[in-house]
Amino acid sequence: METDSSLLSSELDQQRQDELYQQLLIKTMGKMPSDGNSSKFIRPHPGMCVKTFSLRDKQKVFVNICQSPEVPPPPELSHEKLVELLDSDDPTGYKVPMSLGEAHTEMDNSSNRCTVYDVVINGAFFQKCEKDALFQQFIMAVCLEGLENKYRLELSRDIKILKNRKFMGSLTEQNIRTKSKPVIQEIDSKDTQLQPSQAKTPQYCLLVEPPFGDPEYLVAEIQLPGVENSSAQYSTKTQVLTVTMPVMSS
Numbered sequence: 001m002e003t004d005s006s007l008l009s010s011e012l013d014q015q016r017q018d019e020l021y022q023q024l025l026i027k028t029m030g031k032m033p034s035d036g037n038s039s040k041f042i043r044p045h046p047g048m049c050v051k052t053f054s055l056r057d058k059q060k061v062f063v064n065i066c067q068s069p070e071v072p073p074p075p076e077l078s079h080e081k082l083v084e085l086l087d088s089d090d091p092t093g094y095k096v097p098m099s100l101g102e103a104h105t106e107m108d109n110s111s112n113r114c115t116v117y118d119v120v121i122n123g124a125f126f127q128k129c130e131k132d133a134l135f136q137q138f139i140m141a142v143c144l145e146g147l148e149n150k151y152r153l154e155l156s157r158d159i160k161i162l163k164n165r166k167f168m169g170s171l172t173e174q175n176i177r178t179k180s181k182p183v184i185q186e187i188d189s190k191d192t193q194l195q196p197s198q199a200k201t202p203q204y205c206l207l208v209e210p211p212f213g214d215p216e217y218l219v220a221e222i223q224l225p226g227v228e229n230s231s232a233q234y235s236t237k238t239q240v241l242t243v244t245m246p247v248m249s250s
Helices: 005-031 079-087 123-131 133-151
Strands: 039-042 045-053 060-068 104-107 113-122 172-177 203-209 219-224 231-235 240-244
Touching: 005 133, 005 231, 039 045, 045 123, 045 133, 060 123, 104 172, 123 133, 123 203
Parallel strands: 060 113
Antiparallel strands: 039 172, 045 060, 104 113, 203 219, 231 240
């Protein structure tokens, strides 16, 4: 049986790209900080349970807004400052650290299956939200928006706080990231000047992840045969990513 050489070549090229990607991934992981405290598991404490529903399929959704001292608090904010923030042109400038858990299926009071998400915020900030109605409405809105952005949901803002229970189902441990050094180092733009020279044009391709459905990431794969020492640096001032690599003369 004859074999289509073009298909075979394409498969080999894809295999080489996959091998290159794995090699780059292994090298990158090897240069990451070996700090064992880059993440840790926390056990969230009950807080309050919010009932809403998905706008797409009209199914009930419950959000357990939990608390933990392990989650860092947001910057201090008074009631008056919150009013000013909500009236401003960019209320998203105030960030609330939170851990957004994966969806899990539970049984509601009617023994029907329902979807539940656990959101963990700082314990002291949760207590503040409990005592102030405006802060309570604010944190509920922030939690819903966070879940929508992470899991591509559309949740109704017609919500209800359950009075007789602080959480739906069971609360499980969550793995949160702790402070660690960035893999990509920030540098000043004056340090990124390169001398022009003759060099070979590297071969590259752009991939999307996941390969099916709506893409979440763009992955750049660059073939650099013979290149050993390369670095990537990002400047938040200029918002420029600079990749430095040795030059291969033609």
